[in-house]
Amino acid sequence: MTDSAFCDGTTSLDKSPTCGLPLGLDFDYFAGQLYCCDPFVGLTRVGAFGGLATTLVPTKDGVPYRFLIAVTKTSDGPVYFTDASAVYGPKDADKSIQTGDSTARLLKYDPRTKNVTVLLSQLAGAVGLATDSDASFLLVSEFIAKRILRYWLKGEKAGTSEVFLTFPGGPNKIKRNQEGNYWVAVNVPKNDSTVAPQGVKFSPSGEILAMVDLSKEYNSRITIVIEYNNKLYVGGRNFPFVGQYDIKYV
Template sequence: MLPIFILLFCIPPPMALSLTFKKLPLPTGVTGPSSFAFDSLGRGPYVSVQDGRILKYKTATADFEDFAYDAPTRSSAECDGKTNYDDLGATCGRPLGLDFDPTTQELYVADAYVGLMVVGPEGGLATPLANSVNGVPFRFLYGVGLDPLTKDVYFTEFSAVYQLRDITQAVVSGDATGSLLKYDALTKEVTVLLSGLSGASGVAVSADGEFVLVGELIGKRIQKFWIKGLKSNTVETFITFEGRVNRIRRTIFGDFWVAVNEIIIINPPTEVTRPTRIKIDPFGITLLETVALDKEYGNTRISEVQEHLGAYYIGSRNVTVNFVGVYDTI
């Protein structure tokens, strides 16, 4: 399949939002809501935050409570409300990607510092599944996606060179040491499916389990890796953007939401970011919806778009963001 180039500057103006925008405030001092998940009962969102926790939203009281954490060395006194992951990441953990198994109520977590984890229905300390591949420790895990049929877990290593604190350096250098990995639910083994990715970011498995999509934040594209069929174990370009691709989330209808941070050149070389949510079909051919979010988010980059019960939940790894943004019907 030939690459499909999406020129965000040339497409018609983004759709007018027919939704209201509201903020779900995080606890005092807590920032960086990176990724979301909802359990099979619709509870949530569960959200990964900067200080190493996974929080759960309580609709009845309209606030968040502690649900889980990844690092066994984490303490509330040392980590709660902290944003200095340069020094505290290894101690506090930094969950970046979340995905629920609706049949077991288990929450799978990609933690930048701790590794691939799973959290039981009652929360608490996560159980480690893997922290290395072929004897080499992971560096900077980012996204995670569960195969709805086999329960295999697909996840990304943003870079094999840079740590979370060095993401800007990785982008500037054009780092291409990222990987797409698979955790086999039966053998418990980790294998590398793709390497040489330029900032491996979001990951999502198709509804039929035929393929997995993986984003390249630096490469500004999404790759499709075929899991089954005649093309099994081959890769092709799914879609290409003029912005940085973050997470990918499958909808209940099998389409995909993508968080894209459009790069706008105002006075070369000055750049500004326009956070945008883009919905694409399972074939990477049709843009079903394109909505700019700069009215509410300004120049702040977003990390995830997730649709749940007609509302759109927006994540941002930025340490200045202290809320979960929700676009909802009136």
């Protein structure tokens, strides 16, 4: 039981080991449950009526996770999630980028057996995760490697991965929209050590459909871009607000 006065809803990393730090969310609409990745608690689940989260897997083979950050629940049962680093935690996220850390993993949790399987390892900053509409593949963004991988779940290529898209900057969270396409938040480095945040829309085949420049509104890294009802919703860990924009493609 946490102290509600101490855990006041702020995102202070000093409070996170006690209060938790939910960095990745995905809702299972069929079961009415919310899955959450928390680097200090593990993979968790919140029931249909809310309340405290239940920890499903706090460790892998007895070793605590360092940086759980992305999760997606498929309709046929498994939960997929990523550990962004086996070395660095949230407080040292910049160090992982500076050192080119490649110890991230893609993992699978089976709710029936409660087992966790490592699907991919030696990833460079695996921070985003999404599936297609029939769960035939997963898309995994590697922030440090500046690319998105496709990991096949079904078909002749099941169990294999390939480079799906590359970017001039680090891709973060990936979200599928209502029409089955995707948006990813991309942070492009500039010469003055700042970044130019973008929202990039792409198809399930990897075709870039649109790019939205967000550098006027955001002056540091963004985390997520979501499209809903012809509006974009943009968020980042360094901003105490969510931006809402009418979509204007460039």
